[in-house]
Amino acid sequence: FYFRNKHRPFLLFVSLLHVHTPLITTEKFQGRSRHGLYGDNVEEMDWMVGRLLDAIDKEGLKNATFIYFASDHGGSLEAHSGNAQFGGWNGIYKGGKGMGGWEGGIRVPGIVRWPGVLPAGTVIHELTSLMDIFPTVVHLAGGAVPQDRVIDGRTLLPLLQGTVQHSGHEFMFHYCGAFLHAVRWHQKDSGTVWKAHYATPVFQPEASGACFGRGICPCFGDGVTHHDPPLLFDLSKDPSEANPLSANTEPL
Numbered sequence: 001f002y003f004r005n006k007h008r009p010f011l012l013f014v015s016l017l018h019v020h021t022p023l024i025t026t027e028k029f030q031g032r033s034r035h036g037l038y039g040d041n042v043e044e045m046d047w048m049v050g051r052l053l054d055a056i057d058k059e060g061l062k063n064a065t066f067i068y069f070a071s072d073h074g075g076s077l078e079a080h081s082g083n084a085q086f087g088g089w090n091g092i093y094k095g096g097k098g099m100g101g102w103e104g105g106i107r108v109p110g111i112v113r114w115p116g117v118l119p120a121g122t123v124i125h126e127l128t129s130l131m132d133i134f135p136t137v138v139h140l141a142g143g144a145v146p147q148d149r150v151i152d153g154r155t156l157l158p159l160l161q162g163t164v165q166h167s168g169h170e171f172m173f174h175y176c177g178a179f180l181h182a183v184r185w186h187q188k189d190s191g192t193v194w195k196a197h198y199a200t201p202v203f204q205p206e207a208s209g210a211c212f213g214r215g216i217c218p219c220f221g222d223g224v225t226h227h228d229p230p231l232l233f234d235l236s237k238d239p240s241e242a243n244p245l246s247a248n249t250e251p252l
Helices: 035-060 130-140 156-162
Strands: 067-069 111-113 172-177 179-186 193-201 224-234
Touching: 035 172, 156 193
Parallel strands: none
Antiparallel strands: 067 111, 172 179, 179 193, 193 224
16 A cells, blocks of 8 residues: 555554454464553554554655554443453543543544654644544545535644634534534633533443443433433533532532
8 A cells, every 4th residue: 555655645543443342352462461451452453553654654654644643432441251341441521432422432532643843742722523534534635525515523733733713613523423512612812611411321330431231322212311400510520410509609
């Protein structure tokens, strides 16, 4: 691939099977990690990404290649066997994969590399989306996004280059399947990010933060609770979504 395309623009999309159950790991990486099969799978993924980056570097394309690494969802809490967690860990964030609104299911890091263009070691605490990849790639290729329809994504380049300080997303809607579960609002001219939950999965057991009884949380029906008024959180002060606000405490 690299030899055929190194003298002209190329788009390489790699959708890794790692780190998803059933955690298929080659013999070379089995037992390498102190964190069991999941850790072995992470190490093998790390090696695979390294091979790709090495090939780009070897061909002298490092400073001419925009690389974006991300995941499509947070860790799957229900994927476990005994004490072994097969689906990853979501840190302080509530919930996990398959949950339309909770941060643990939708909040993932995006890691970008473009030496000589983007400064190394920069951390940007702004809401972006995988939807932003499309307009970013179009922007990099010198094209224009279609004007005959609404494009939900925003190019990431101004944010990454520091020409703007805030993401182009004032609102972000979070669906579970076809059902709207939550929406967040980044209040302009402030660092406050509000999130309202219209529906949340019914955890089984109740205090588990996951749907172990079902294997994965449902999006509708008797497996969700509808909230009227919605559950409201100030994510800028309560990223773990532990303390729902009320109209009495937050008139706004």
